[in-house]
Amino acid sequence: MKIIIYGSQYGTTRQYAQELSKRTGIEAEEYSDIKDINQYDTIIYLGALYAGSVMGMKKTLNKISNFNNKKIIIATVGLADPNDKQNTDNIRDGIKRQLSEEVYNCASIHFLRGGIDYNLLNLKHKTMMAFVHRRLKGSKEEKKTAEEKVILETYGKKVDYIDFNALNPIIDEIQ
């Protein structure tokens, strides 16, 4: 049995999950609604990135106990550019830290781009971004990572980088 599971705070990851569900006919569920992860043999996990952590991924995927014939596909959704290798290397390292070795070794990883609307952010997230923005404003241009540059460029704004075509390699892998 196949399942798409997603962790999304503001909806961009949910949009990707629902589109993937539409295109593949596989049901999409929020991670908090998953009762028994071990009943699925193909698990596609889409999670939003928050300070390098993939929302809901650790508590969901680390419950997998049977790795026989298991296919695990993870796709992160973040603001930073997935074409930047330093960014994807960082995300990969973060995923490795969050997952057990068995789950990590079994998983293939994809990177999607989401968006942000500062008007919708909760107080905790607004405060975090204000803190990061203040720190970054003072740092040297050549030292900034792709992730830091995008935070500065988009600070206080509403941006949407959602690209459903980026789901195609995931669909190819599922089939």
Ligand SMILES: Cc1cc2nc3c(=O)[nH]c(=O)nc-3n(C[C@H](O)[C@H](O)[C@H](O)COP(=O)(O)O)c2cc1C
């Ligand atoms: C507090 C905070 C931390 C974030 N950390 C990251 C990050 O580490 N890497 C990244 O690429 N994007 C980061 N983002 C951007 C989100 O990943 C992006 O807005 C994503 O589309 C949110 O997904 P959601 O709408 O499904 O919640 C962060 C956003 C906020 C508000």
